[in-house]
Amino acid sequence: MVYKIPSLVESLVSDRAKKLIELLDDFVENVSSMPNWEKEKTDGRQVVPNVIEELKKKARKLGLWNLFLSKDYKEGAGLTNLEYGLMAEITGKCLRLAPEAINCSAPDTGNMEVFAKYGTPEQKARWLTPLLEGKIRSAFAMTEKAVASSDATNISTSIIRDGDHYIINGHKWWISGSGDPRCKVFLVMGKSDPNNKNKHRQQSIVIVPADTEGITIVRPLTIFGYDDAPEGHCEIIFKNVRVPKQNIILGEGRGFEVIQGRLGPGRIHHCMRSIGACERALDLMLLRVTDPSRKTFGRLLAEHGTIVADIARMRIEIDQARLLVLNAAHMIDKKGAKGAMKEIGMIKVIAPAVLLNVLDRSIQAHGAAGVSDDFPLAAMYAAARTLRFADGPDEVHIQQIGKLELKRAVEIGKNAEKRPRKIVSKL
Structure with a gap:
């Protein structure tokens, strides 16, 4: 179509x-x-x-x-x-x-944004250019096994200055793309100033070539049994990994600034793609329920009221989510990522939720085939479920949205007091 x-x-x-x-x-x-x-x-x-x-x-x-x-x-x-x-x-x-x-x-899009926005000419020449040409791939190493990484201030990997170098020690996991043989560079987030009173100035991000001595890929992790090969989401140990000081991104203590910049357009692409995945799941369901060889109780699946109702809900939810996603993208175009924080948070909550709902109904219509690998639905469901926390947990986004709405309370009160009653008051 x-x-x-x-x-x-x-x-x-x-x-x-x-x-x-x-x-x-x-x-x-x-x-x-x-x-x-x-x-x-x-x-x-x-x-x-x-x-x-x-x-x-x-x-x-x-x-x-x-x-x-x-x-x-x-x-x-x-x-x-x-x-x-x-x-x-x-x-x-x-x-x-x-x-x-x-x-x-992903994760190359986000990493290319980092290099394009914050990289030095030398960093761009070495890493951004081959990434833009599609010659290499990359990974972003933030999440850690031993801490609650949904709060990035918990990150404990150490980045210690040693003369003209930084030494990195830490245990990371769920590092997407790190299992790909074409992955040539990591962007690693860790603490370079753990005693800084400003908890958002403790972190730095450094460029680590994938062939640097001291990097050990422990294993590729699985999601409901899927390992997303060849890229993988790997568990990695950085032990006394040494890189030159020129490999710092933007400067010491500016790691949060960098990841906040990365949280803009590059971090809503998965919401955009989720709408397409929804459409594919719906298409597969429509083909399944109208297949003349698949009848239950003497009728096509499409002739059962519950199936018709499911299809209607899927169409409504997909179109709602699409408009929210496009609205967020448009707000970024108009006001930048910071000016679109509420809209971005909203789609990060709604897009994965709608995708899961759509996939669940499509799987149900496919019966046992829906949870097999004969159709892509099961793998899509596994991937979609991770989105509810992979880019920040729903709970964090919901808290942010609620707080931004609450800020309007004072404005609403002031406007109510100042607003002149020009028309109705004269009736």
Whole structure:
């Protein structure tokens, strides 16, 4: 089915972006239909698909490359976040191949944003350029095994200055992308000034080449049994890892500043892709329930009232979530990430929740097949469930949203006192 831009935002989409959306929609449809690439395995784990480099070449020729970097960056494709939101939704229909094929996959997108926004010319030349060219991949090492990492001030990995170098010691886990053989660089967050009275000035982020001595990948972790090979979400030990002082990002004690910058557009891309994943799950359900060979109690599944009601709820929830996602992207375009904190928090809560609801109903309609690997639904469900805490727990986002709303109480009170009664008072 040809992708249609929601009429509510169509006027905000440039002609160039509309052409790219058309090209991308066709590209992803072709990628989605590619057979057997998931069967390529070594030692039981999926390897980097042989087809991926060929897909990258095709995408670059079509101009479908690095679309995620907004017009604020000279290295980007010159799109607004809203325009990219529509494109990211399309790639969400084929999460395993499409985002990487156009060089818009996590965690590289967030890391490229960090280098583009905060990197020195030397850091950009060594790391950003090959990332933008799709020649290497990267990982962001923040989460730790021994602390509650939803509060990043708890991070305990040490980054100690030793002359012209930093020495890093720490135990990280759930480091996405670190299992990929093409991963050549880590951005590592740790404490360089643990005694600083300002708890948000204790942290720094340093660039660590993946081949640096002292890095041990303990294991790839699994999500409901899926290890997301070849990238993986690995447990890693950094032991006396030494890097030159030039590898600091932005400066000592500015780690929180960097991750807050990374929390903007790059951290809502998964919400955008989630809408596309929802659409794919709904499509699969529609095909399943209208299959003439699948009848229960003498009727097609689609002829049962409960199925019809589920489909209606799925359509309503998807469209609601899409508009919230596009609204957040538009707010970032207008006011920046800081000015769109409430909108960003809202979609981080709602997008994974809607995706889980949609997947659950689609799985139910598929019966036992829905929880098997014959369909992508089970793997999609496992990935979607992690989103409710992988980018900050729902509880943190909800607290932030509630506090931002409560700040309006004073404003509401003042406006009520000052607002003149011009019309009704004269009746």
